[in-house]
Amino acid sequence: MKLLENLEKIHSTEMGVLRIRKNLSLDIDDVVGYCKEKIKKPETIITRQGKNWCAHVDGCVLTMNAYSYTIITAHLEK
Helix, strand or coil, X not given: CHHHHCXXXXXXXXXXXXXXXXXXXXXXXXXXXXXXXXXXXXXXXXXXXXXXEEEEECCEEEEEECCCCEEEEEEECC
């Protein structure tokens, strides 16, 4: 899986970190590290939707740009 092979490239913008923290109600400093740990979990389902990777795990969806590996957003699944 190309996303897992490039885990070290995953990052986010300052605004992205704030959005993820808000959407997932996180009270942690290392939001990117948190997301990487979620992506690495064996039960994570990773799909490709157009230009984005989506990682479904623990009731949330993490969305990353497939080319830059930037975490765009995260939200709870409905």
